[in-house]
Amino acid sequence: MEETLKLRLAGGPDAAARARAGLLALNGALERFRDVVKLLLTELVTNSVRHGQGGPDEAIEIELSSSANGVRVQVTDTGTGFNGPPPGRPDPEAGGGYGLFLVDQLADRWGVVRGPPSRVWFEIDRR
DSSP: OOEEEEEEEEOSTTHHHHHHHHGGGGTTTTGGGHHHHHHHHHHHHHHHHHHSOOOTTSEEEEEEEEOSSEEEEEEEESSOOOSSOOOSSOOGGGSOOOHHHHHHHHOSEEEEEOSSSEEEEEEEEOO
16 A cells, blocks of 8 residues: 655744654554654755755645655755765764765665755665
């Protein structure tokens, strides 16, 4: 059975918390992937707020689907995206920069569609 979730949130500092709360609507469809999906979703929404014009007057859209094959999450904002690959391992002294590094390490696939709007997505296989 496939479950889908579509959210349209105002940006701003509490957008990531509201996105995490939205995951509760999936009624167990994420199973053992819940924690990693929650972490990666938080990172992508936070990036939308910080880098993608995701202020309180702008919308951030989240699409999540969970099926027998895996989980796919896409976060869309009104920004233009970023150029080139993300930097390598972040500097622990810098206090940030882990978002896409974590996505790269924990997701089976991910990508960026430059915009506007820009979309960042990831997929996790069920194996």
